[in-house]
Amino acid sequence: MMGHRQVEQAALFYEFSLEKHIPADHLLRSIDRFVDLEEIKRDLAPFYSNIGRPSIDPELMIRMLLIGYCFGIRSERRLCDEVHLNLADRWFCRLSLDGAVPDHSTFSKNRHGRFRQSDLFRRVFECVLRRCIEERLVGGEGFAVDASLIKADANRQKGIEGDKGLSPAAAGRAIDEYLAVLDDAAFGAATEVPPKFVSPSDPAARWTGAHGGQAFFAYSTNYLIDVENAIIIDVEATTAIRQAEVLAAKRMIERSLERFDLYPSRLLGDSGYGSAEMLAWLLYEHGIEPHVTVFDKSARTDGIFSRDDFTYDHTGDVYRCPDGKVLTTTGTLVNDGATMLYLASKRDCDRCALKLRCCPTQASRRMPHSIYEGARDMARQIARSWEGRTSRRLRKKIEMLFAHLKRILKLDRLRLRGPNGARDEFTLAATAQNIRKMAKLIPMPTPRLA
Template identity: 80%
Template sequence: MMGHQQVEQAALFYEFSLERHVPANHFLRSIDRFVELGELRRELSAFYSTIGRPSIAPELMIRMLLVGYCFGIRSERRLCEEVHLNLAYRWFCRLGLDGDVPDHSTFSKNRHGRFRESDLLRRLFETILRRCINEGLVGGEGFAVDASLIRADANRQNGVEGEKGLPPEAASRAINEYLGVLDDAAFGAATEIVPKFISPADPAARWTGAHGGQAFFAYSTNYLIDVEHAIIVDVEPTTAIRQAEVLAAKRMIERTAKSFALHPSKLLGDSAYGSAEMLSWLVDEQGIEPHVTVFDKSARKDGTFSREDFNYDQTKDVYICPGGKTLTTTGTRVNDGDTLLYRASKADCSACALRARCCPSTPARKVPRSIHEHARDMARQIARSWQGRTSRRLRKKVEMLFAHLKRILKLDRLRLRGPNGAHDEFLLAATAQNLRKLAKLIPMPQPKPA
């Protein structure tokens, strides 16, 4: 017989506890152990007035933002609805059953005001990172660096030609931020090349076709991670070009050393960081082993000898060609002072039996050599060793974090516009990823038996 649901009169009193309702193994319980916001509140107090009506507690907004980024809730309007309905979210945000959830517009007002003025999100990221260091999850010996493109909140069909520039009547917060970073080497000053298209909605976003499909407007998120447990030790937004990504790597290494006294012995990276200047900076200025793929285009495709076919004698500072002749340099630097040219004599090349394979169209062969070639040679030597092979495998941990960022945290497209918006989203996402890593690697304490 089909049963019937009993319709009972509502009870006058209920006994309900959020603390007992949230399971002991819930993810939010795992990360709640590491969210300590007392110091952040003290730093933020200078940005609030001492009189007037009390504001919404900044701890509440920070905890709500952490919920949103940990669970991939991209909309702040939807986040407010979820926190209102979900009991576990209420417990984590310290709202209880009757606490009021702030309006979604509150986040925008604080983000454009106090949060950015105080650099609160950077402080939040560093607070969680410091906890990772204290828990022994950061070895500090080997770092890996990489960048990934994140689509901007800009319609590719509404772009205007870069040579024409923005219309004079255009004005918005994103445009003001774009004008403010024109001299920043990570954005406007990263290259003199005018982009093909500019988005009026977000001019700082770079038009790029790096993925091989349709071009789109994007920013780059740059990660510096410790390879032991893939903890993100720094994050930096830049425009989506290689020069800016290299600059971001330098900034992150220097900032990590200054803020946390972390000096890695080696840096892992792909060929984007394998320029001669970058490798020299790592070796000569930072004392870091470059476990980086060398960016080298010296190989020839016409069948003639490439630079690697010439042996360099460091003691005599000369090259020896395949025919046994010597190439010397006058010491004059070319290409903005970064390159020396080593030349063979015309007499040697004219009488050489290998001329057709060496310099068939020129009177004598010349070989360029960077003034930073010693650092490139060091990187090549490391790449051929077993340590280099291990490093190429370990640096994939950065790519795994980017995959997690886009597929799990849903940050494959930005919701905020402008460089500041990218800065806020990337910092919050990196903070959420470190919190998830803490929850995974540090087990919950076992309850004591009665």
């Protein structure tokens, strides 16, 4: 027999507790343990007036943004709908069942105003990182650095040739931000080479074909991580070229030293960070062992003796060729004072039986020698050791973070434009990754039995 039809009736009184309806193993319940925004609210107080219409609680907006980046919700319109309908989201945001959810336009207004004026997202990131340090998830001995390209919100088909420049009538927030960073070594001043194409909607984004397929406009997100638990120590947004990424690595290392007293004993990195100047900066200025692949293009494939076939004598400050002859230097520096040339005797080269394999088109052999060659030799020695092989394996942890960023958090393309937009998105995504990592590594406390 068919049951009675259910007729909706409005109850006069009801009792409902969000706390009881959130599963004990829900990710938001685990994350909530590590979100403490009281200090940030105090820091934001000077940016709000004491009179006038009450504003939306900044803690509510931060918690909503953390939900969006933790669960890969890229649209703020959709984020508002999710918080409105999802009980777990309401519980995390401290909203009651009838609590009003802010309009999506509120995020944009605050992002371009109070949030950037107070550097809010950086404060949230450092607050979460400080909690990671307190929970002893940061070893502080080995760091790894790397960068990954993220597509900009710019149509590749509407780019204009770089040598033509932007139209004088071009205007907009992204244009203003581009003009503001022209002298920044992480963006406009990173290289004197003009880009092949420039995007009118986001001119700070760099045209790049680094992935081997179709070229596109992109920014670089730079991570400095602790290799013990893959906690992100710092994050920096730069233009998508290697010179800017090396500068970002230096900034992140110095900032971790200054703000958190983190003094790593070694740095792991690929050959993009293996220039002689960078290796010397690590070793001589900060005492950090360079577990970095040396950037070296001295290998030859045409049968001519390469650099490795020559032996450097540290005691006599000379090179010896494969035939045992000596290459000396006058001490003259070239390449802006970064390289010293060692020359063989023309008389030795003329009567040498190996001349055709050494310097067939030159009167004598020349050997460039970096003034930071000691740091390069140390990096090569580390790379051949057991510790170097271990470091190359641990370096994969940072690649896994980039894969998680793009595939799980859906940040394979930016939604905001300009350097500030890229900086905001990268910082919030790194914050979400650290929070999720803490939730994974630190188990929920077992409830006490009555």
